[in-house]
Amino acid sequence: MTVIQKKSDNPIAHLSKQQIEELGNELDAIRQEIIDSRGASDAAYIRKVIKTQRYLEMSSRGVLLFSVFPPAWVLGTLGLSVSKILENMEIGHNILHGQWDWMRDPKIHSSTWEWDNVTPSEAWKHSHNEVHHTFTNIVGKDNDLGYGIMRVDEDQKWHPFYIAQPAWNFINACFFQYGIAAYDLELGKNLTRPKDKRPEDFDEQVKAVLTKIRKHMTRDYVIHPVLSIPTGSFLPTIGANLVANWARNMWSHSVIMCGHFPEGVETFEKEMLDDDETRGDWYLRQMLGSANISGSKAMHIMTGNLSHQIEHHLFPDLPSNRYAEAAVKVKELFAKYDLNYHEASLPAQVYSAWHKVVRLSLPNGWLETTTIKNAPQQLGVLAKMVTGNRRTRRLLQRHLDSKAAKVTRTERDAVVKAA
């Protein structure tokens, strides 16, 4: 992946300004159609999901009171994991997007909802709804792109730090909710700054996160385990909560990686976001900067319908249960305007996203120029780049680039010859 403006085969070069405007109008029409038909069945849907999640949570926590018995532990942990995933994905994420504000139910409203995630709703709405959804996949603007700790684009300069990014990524997945909290607070940036250079409300925000962490820890690792003491289930209940939180973290991390990281999803340059980005341009950026996951209805619900990431990015505030219906029409538009609708199964997208994380942990061109035969030699180059100074890195990078260009040329010639 390279930022779209630098690509030799720019996938939007064939679209005129007028076509992009028409595309925008057609997408607006799809959006309006759904808004006009929102109604009782949609309201019933979200209430049913919330009700199901609450019953599931209560019964799972009930079963875990006896978690000293292995079948109870397995059942309770599974139920609690599913409940936590539903709560974060299909319920929390989507309510906080304002997808259900139209119902005017103060209990299911973006301004009142609080979720089972250590990032307070208020803070998350800013970093996610405003920053990520507005500046989707713009290198340097969208913090979701690599969360500030990873190299997710060729155009990000390679640094030895990135060699360990597959490990960072895995650790981030395990503790994902804390990772989100840290990057919402921009901890990395703010902690290295002098105090007076930090945002005014920084201390307050940190305190809000710590309060939530304390409350959630108390709930999962004190209150419910203590309630399980009568059956001797104190430790198994702690274990169950740990596993459920871990499972929820891994799952949400995977789904979110699939949304923007798979190979072939486009990224954009800061400069592209000029003042005259039209609604059509914005739509186009969302269309190319997102990837969908195909699968069963249950899978869609468990991903919070972020499996319809493209539709979600086009219409972030429409009810999630309507994305499947929008997808049919959106797909037709992709075909009509000759754009690539990026969709694959969950395993394929997870693999693709991880592949990119591993590939970009290495300097540009390294993987392409490495064969089994020259592997020892290439590893030597890599070791020098990791340990060497900036000058060494620059020189070796130049060497890799020219080698990679040669490989590409040879491949092309081979194709021509075969033809």
Added chain:
Amino acid sequence: MSSTLQRPGRIRDRAIRLVEAATTPLLPADYLDLFAPLRPGAELRGRIVEVHPETADAATIVIRPGADWAGHVPGQYTRVGIDVDGVRHFRAYSLTHGPRKDGNISITVKAVADGVVSRHLVHDRPVGSIVHLEQASGEFVLPERAPGETTKFLMVTAGSGVTPVIGMLRNLFPVADSGVVRLERSADYDIVVVHVAPSEPDSIFLDDLKALDAAGMIRLIARYDDVHGVLDVNDIKSLVPDLAERTTLACGPSGLLDALSEHHEKHGLDLVVEQFRVARVEPGEGGTLRFEKRDRELVVDGATTILDAAEDAGLLMRSGCRMGLCQGCLVPMTEGTVRDLRNGQLTTAIPGESGTVKVQTCINTAAGPCHFDH
């Protein structure tokens, strides 16, 4: 307060905090609501148990209120919140029964042409639905009287303005299967009802009024526009010769009420009114609405209320009667000017001078840029 009195409260508070710690980020109530939405301590709600047609386009909705319903005085109204097509709407309705033995309450609703809520209640008959309630309120009740004192009233009702009056009459003269019950406490009442409607079939509660008239409890004077022509308030004197001895209670559209007010003021007569439909003045220029807490800014034309504009933009607003009566929609305005759509009156908030002013969003619109602490 002694420590022995404090202790149970403290233990209870601690117990509540402990349960809250187990349910965070939700509240224990969020789980209890799944099983018992009408329990004591819950937000006030009710369940519709019966929808009973009154005319072709009006029905009485019988509601089982939640345990914390505090009762009401005949003539009062309640705010009812109900989901129609998935969207919650609040409306104020008069309670049409006095306090009932079975503890249920009822409202009577006439389906109006563009009435989202009234059409839903009357035509869809949502029996079993949960509705959101507020405690009864309203000043339009029978005036207090000394025991033994004969009380003479004239009740002037027009259209669905009959509903609070029906609430009062049903309380005074309950109707059983055997007919109207004569209560001792009601013996001293001398009531004349002048009921105005476009035509006879359009009249809700006409049968109730006729039955009370037949039983000699009230004197009914029904006036239909298509038969008698539109009522002129100056004719009331000839319809009710002892008008001067009576206190008039009137409920109906503003045109009628304004005429009655003028008439009664001129003749020095007592009058209690309740307005049921809002008359609006010509729209002004409109302006912008800035909701500080929500960090949102909206543009509103001079004919749309602040409440409608904010709700259409997806903001969560408190609302009630939507006609300027119940104060259920008050929002603090820190700066700006709003215009009352009923009479064009301007209300202004100037920081450091007037300070924050609470404005009714259901009958006001912006007259220039307005800032709200909401």
